[in-house]
Amino acid sequence: MLVFTVVFLAPIAYSIYLSLFRNQLVGGNAFVGFDNYVRAFQDTQFWSGLGRVSLFLVVQVPIMLGLALLIALALDSGRLYGKKFFRITVFLPYAVPAVVAALMWGFMYGSRFGLIGNFNDALGTAIPEPLAPEWILLAIGNIVTWEFMGYNMLIFYSALRVVPTSLYEAAALDGAGTWRVISAIKIPAIRGSLVVATIFSIIGSFQLFNEPSILQSLAPNSITTYFTPNLYAYNLSFSGQQYNYSATVAIIMGVITMVIAYVIQIRGMRRGEAGK
Amino acid sequence: MMLTALSSIVLVYTIVPLFWLVVNASKTQSSLFSSFGLWFSGDFALWDNIQQTLAYDDGVFLRWFGNTLLYVVAGAGGATVLAILGGYGLAKFNFPGKKGIFAIVIGAVAVPGTALAVPTFLMFSQLGLTNTPWAVIIPSLITPFGLYLMWTFAMEAIPTELMEAARVDGASEFRTFWQVCLPLLAPGIVTVLLFTVVATWNNYFLPLIMLKNPDWYPLTLGLNAWNNQAATAGGEAIFNLVITGSLLTILPLVVAFLLLQRYWQSGLAEGSVKE
Numbered sequence: 001m002l003v004f005t006v007v008f009l010a011p012i013a014y015s016i017y018l019s020l021f022r023n024q025l026v027g028g029n030a031f032v033g034f035d036n037y038v039r040a041f042q043d044t045q046f047w048s049g050l051g052r053v054s055l056f057l058v059v060q061v062p063i064m065l066g067l068a069l070l071i072a073l074a075l076d077s078g079r080l081y082g083k084k085f086f087r088i089t090v091f092l093p094y095a096v097p098a099v100v101a102a103l104m105w106g107f108m109y110g111s112r113f114g115l116i117g118n119f120n121d122a123l124g125t126a127i128p129e130p131l132a133p134e135w136i137l138l139a140i141g142n143i144v145t146w147e148f149m150g151y152n153m154l155i156f157y158s159a160l161r162v163v164p165t166s167l168y169e170a171a172a173l174d175g176a177g178t179w180r181v182i183s184a185i186k187i188p189a190i191r192g193s194l195v196v197a198t199i200f201s202i203i204g205s206f207q208l209f210n211e212p213s214i215l216q217s218l219a220p221n222s223i224t225t226y227f228t229p230n231l232y233a234y235n236l237s238f239s240g241q242q243y244n245y246s247a248t249v250a251i252i253m254g255v256i257t258m259v260i261a262y263v264i265q266i267r268g269m270r271r272g273e274a275g276k
Numbered sequence: 277m278m279l280t281a282l283s284s285i286v287l288v289y290t291i292v293p294l295f296w297l298v299v300n301a302s303k304t305q306s307s308l309f310s311s312f313g314l315w316f317s318g319d320f321a322l323w324d325n326i327q328q329t330l331a332y333d334d335g336v337f338l339r340w341f342g343n344t345l346l347y348v349v350a351g352a353g354g355a356t357v358l359a360i361l362g363g364y365g366l367a368k369f370n371f372p373g374k375k376g377i378f379a380i381v382i383g384a385v386a387v388p389g390t391a392l393a394v395p396t397f398l399m400f401s402q403l404g405l406t407n408t409p410w411a412v413i414i415p416s417l418i419t420p421f422g423l424y425l426m427w428t429f430a431m432e433a434i435p436t437e438l439m440e441a442a443r444v445d446g447a448s449e450f451r452t453f454w455q456v457c458l459p460l461l462a463p464g465i466v467t468v469l470l471f472t473v474v475a476t477w478n479n480y481f482l483p484l485i486m487l488k489n490p491d492w493y494p495l496t497l498g499l500n501a502w503n504n505q506a507a508t509a510g511g512e513a514i515f516n517l518v519i520t521g522s523l524l525t526i527l528p529l530v531v532a533f534l535l536l537q538r539y540w541q542s543g544l545a546e547g548s549v550k551e
Contacts, residue, residue: 067286070282071282071283071286074279074282074283077279081280086283086287088533088534088537089287089290089291090286090287090290091533092290092294092530092533093290093293093294094474095474095526095529095530095532095533096294096478096526096529096530097477097478097480097495097496097525097526098478098480098496099478099480099496099497099499099500100297100496100499100522100525100526101293103499103500103503103518103519103522104293104296104297104519104522105293107300107515107519108293108296146289146290146293149286149290150290209481210480210481213480213484214480214500214503233394234394234485246394247394247395247398250394250395
């Protein structure tokens with residue numbers, strides 16, 4: 001509990017304290033109340049970062065979770081050959097560090113010795129460079145999907161395994177088809193895991209940092225210092241020395257994330273109860 | 277048929293990048309640029325690359341490897357021990373304020389580590405802890421998710437009657453835990469350990485902000501530094517070493533996951549997904 005306090009509660013308290021001050025050239029720290037928050041809400045760079053991760057969230061999270069669910073259902077159906085091999089292989093990217101994944105995909109995206117360049121040379125096609133500013137978000141989305149699809153799949157799959165098979169037998173006796181079983185039994189049965197996976201994915205999207213930060217050196221023109229709010233907070237405190245403002249951005253993001261996570265949790269659980 | 281097609285596509289999608297990594301770890305810096313990415317080409321230089329990776333800059337890669345091991349053993353190991361003790365205590369003993377703690381733990385699961393990293397850095401720099409291994413190890417010790425997992429797992433796996441039976445037989449509290457409960461918790465422990473190890477091994481953000489001195493870098497930071505080297509003026513481009521280093525970095529984890537899969541899969545199924 002002591003360690004918990006030191007690494008968990010203290011930083012939160014300290015950053016709230018910091019966010020209320022401003023470091024001045026003369027006179028050191030001065031109490032400025034909510035000035036930093038006012039500044040953040042008027043900061044177009046902060047908003048553009050927030051807008052970018054929101055877009056990312058709306059597109060990438062449903063695709064990734066949808067795919068994960070599809071694979072989990074396919075595995076659970078028992079009609080797949082090499083089930084065990086398939087399951088472990090799809091999960092493997094989770095063990096790959098974000099740094100390595102981003103570097104790997106970054107290299108493959110690149111036109112210099114990447115695959116895209118190879119394809120364009122070989123087939124005469126003109127696939128645009130994924131690291132260009134217009135495509136970079138898609139490129140990052142692909143990396144994140146690759147990393148976490150298997151992890152989510154495994155969560156869904158484990159949840160499906162504990163559904164009592166007697167339910168399926170009863171449904172089969174009632175003449176329910178495969179899709180009916182999926183929509184009426186399997187999906188409601190794993191609602192809890194769906195909610196948890198959604199919350200974790202949303203948190204992950206809001207805190208997006210590793211992939212853009214690493215790709216920055218490969219695509220300096222596409223990724224700005226305020227590409228995501230987290231990257232912005234990082235650059236503020238380490239390049240800009242604006243610790244107080246950086247703490248403010250971190251707090252705003254933390255609060256937004258928690259509010260959304262709670263809303264989803266409450267909604268997900270309530271619908272679960274209504275269905276019972 | 278549709279299922280097979282679907283799963284083949286997914287399989288290819290998963291494997292291609294890893295395959296690319298293996299193929300390109302076998303190429304020299306010059307054939308990296310000149311050959312097709314998805315097949316072997318030129319001299320098979322994997323062993324040379326490994327040697328170079330290990331020897332580059334006076335063997336700094338091995339130093340980073342050692343650092344990573346230190347952070348993993350101290351951070352993930354410590355985190356697992358704390359999660360076991362905490363989870364066991366919360367699951368099997370009643371004390372005032374338990375509900376409050378439960379609410380905090382669930383809330384804490386929702387607060388991601390990265391959100392805390394910047395504030396933690398600011399605090400640690402006041403304490404003078406930054407740029408030391410402690411700055412990486414201490415924050416790694418807390419894993420709300422691990423605690424939650426152990427908690428639910430301990431509730432399911434240890435029958436209270438068994439503990440009572442042990443106590444009636446005169447076993448001390450410590451002995452009950454050590455000889456009766458711990459073995460029952462084994463699958464859960466392996467799961468938590470594996471996931472904290474992955475989290476620590478792959479951690480990038482925390483060491484990035486905490487550490488300035490390359491001597492304390494873990495592998496992830498080191499690899500990124502090597503990659504950035506090509507972009508700086510006068511820096512030597514060592515992409516072949518970046519790629520080989522990446523391969524060496526993921527190898528231990530992949531092996532661990534493959535060898536221990538029986539444990540963590542059942543642990544995950546029993547612990548995390550029960551509502």
